[in-house]
Amino acid sequence: MTGLGLEEIQGRVGADWARIIDLLKGKIALGSVSAKGITGEHMRNSAEFVAEELTKVGIDARVVQSTNADGTPGAFEVIGSRIVDETAPTVLLYAHHDVQPVPDPTAWETDPFTGVERDGRLYGRGSADDGGGIAIHSGALHALGDDLKVNIKVFIEGEEEMGSPSFIPFIEAHKEEFDSDLIIVADSGNWSDRIPSLTTSLRGNTDLDVTVKVLEHPVHSGQFGGPILDSNTLAAMLIASMYNDKGELAVPGIEGGQPVGGLQRDLDPDQVRKDAGVVDSYRLAGTDSLASRLWTKPSASIIGFDAHPVEGSFNVLADQTRFRISLRTAPTQRPEEAQKALVDFLRSHAPLGAQVEFSCGENGMGWAMDPDSQVVRNAEEAMRQAFGCDPVNKGEGGSIPFIPELKRLFPKAQVLVTGPEDPKGNAHSPNESISLYGLERNIVTEALLLDSLGN
Known part of the structure; x- marks a missing residue:
């Protein structure tokens, strides 16, 4: 890859690290639980916080309230852009600012809405899902600064954890804000906090x-x-x-079906059993690779x-x-x-x-990545440099239905699904956390990728 280079970007991310951590802690403290009401003042405050943070890294960001298909008020969305060259590629960066509820705070070892650093991880509701995605975008844009060579559009959604009921009406009303060559959805995760991944598929x-x-x-x-x-x-x-x-x-x-792009590494059945809390006597159902059973079957x-x-x-x-x-x-x-x-x-x-x-x-609808595209090769190389090891691509058994909807509305756009999570992150569960080691390298990865697209 040409451009700024790994060491320069690593140095810039390191110098910005305190701001990134403050961003995440500030986001956690807002308690932006969309299940308490997507039109609530707490969700407006969350959106305004994110818009302000994006403005700090050069995005002309604003908060817009969506409208549901039936005409009722919808979520508070954050949209913005930075156009550096009309002839350059345009990249849409996606994350969401709403978080899951906390039904039982006593199940947590720390206050769910206070960011706490411990053993190399930052704990708090939304630290990984999807405050980490917001932090990745913010950190990468700050690292590139005036050296950014691609146009950026940003969409930070306010109702992802509620099934995105106003997502499509909002996009259809703001098509110009979404039209792009590449969409990076930072709402998934890596093989581990030390081994990066692109998400190759999602089930419908x-x-x-x-x-x-x-x-x-x-x-x-x-x-x-x-x-x-x-x-x-x-x-x-x-x-x-x-x-x-x-x-x-x-x-x-x-x-x-089989894993998209081929199976690079199968899942460890003992680890899956441990993560899911499977009783000792139970035999895992199905045949073929465990990965196919969880991702594509x-x-x-x-x-x-x-x-x-x-x-x-x-x-x-x-x-x-x-x-x-x-x-x-x-x-x-x-x-x-x-x-x-x-x-x-x-x-x-x-x-x-x-x-x-x-x-x-x-x-x-489900979604499958094009494993042979040039942008996938660029992303894998960026991961290789940032993490110092080969990526292990993986599917997800869950669904993000808006991705195929984005492809339907913007057929020329390619989609990459990345994200801040790892198997220890406990997204949607008590003691949610994000690996700070992984977060830093995810930021470096996205900055390297964006830099490569402009060269």
Whole structure:
């Protein structure tokens, strides 16, 4: 790579380090929990704080309140730009300023809304997800300063943790603010805080509510039990029919896949078991690489089940049972196709002729990176220099539905998914933290990448 060079950028990031840490601590202290109300004053304050910090690094930033599709007020968004040369490439930097709730502060070892440095990590809600993304963008732009050779547009979202309901209406109303050649989404993470990664794929998602009915009303289990199975049992039989004896989802029409760009390193099953808190007796379901099972193959989870609680139960046969399936789809399959395949399968497998009805939820498309693009090679080289080792690219089992929507609206733009997280970060959980070692190198990586794009 040509341009400023690694040592120069490392030196600039090091000189700016105290400001970066103050930014993160200030962001944590705001407690920008969107679940408390995306239109609340706390969210406006959060957006204004981020806009002010971006202004410090040369971005003409402002806060704009979005509008939902139904016309109601939406989130407080931060948008801005810095145009250095109309003929140069344009890069859109994305992160989000809202954070997850803290249901039980007593589960934390520190105050969730006070940034605390300990053992090389900074603890606090939003330190990694996604205050770290904001810090990466801010640090990289500061490091480049007047040497920036690409045009920058910035979008810091205010409702990502709430599913981004006003995201598309906002973009469609501000297309000029988003039109770019490259979009860097800093809302994912690395293989570890010492080994960098590009996120190569994201699974899609769809929801389906299923109601299994066997009776017009509950009846006594002693009088009718035997020839008539209760709806809870029938629902369980229907759910079980989706899987083969290996525990794999086996529904025709729901596609699988292999890791995008090839599998560079498989996940450690012992570490996955430890991270998830799997009981010793349980055998991990499925076949093939663990990475494919978590990143690119489909999975179905029963995330809700309506049944009478054990406490206070009595001897009746349940007449109907409702449950909700959350289906994660392969990165390249249309989720509505997978949803239809699931409906067709469940309808045809109604146990003993029970009545099965469906209510289809919303769909979110997955995403797959182009592993052969030049910008991917540039990003991998920037990671190699900043971290001093080869990157290990990885997929994510979760979904970020707005990425394919961005691709739909801006088809010429390439997308890179990076981010500040690592397996120890506990995003969405108690004791969330960010590795300061990893953060510094992520900032250097983004600065090197932006510098390479302008040469």
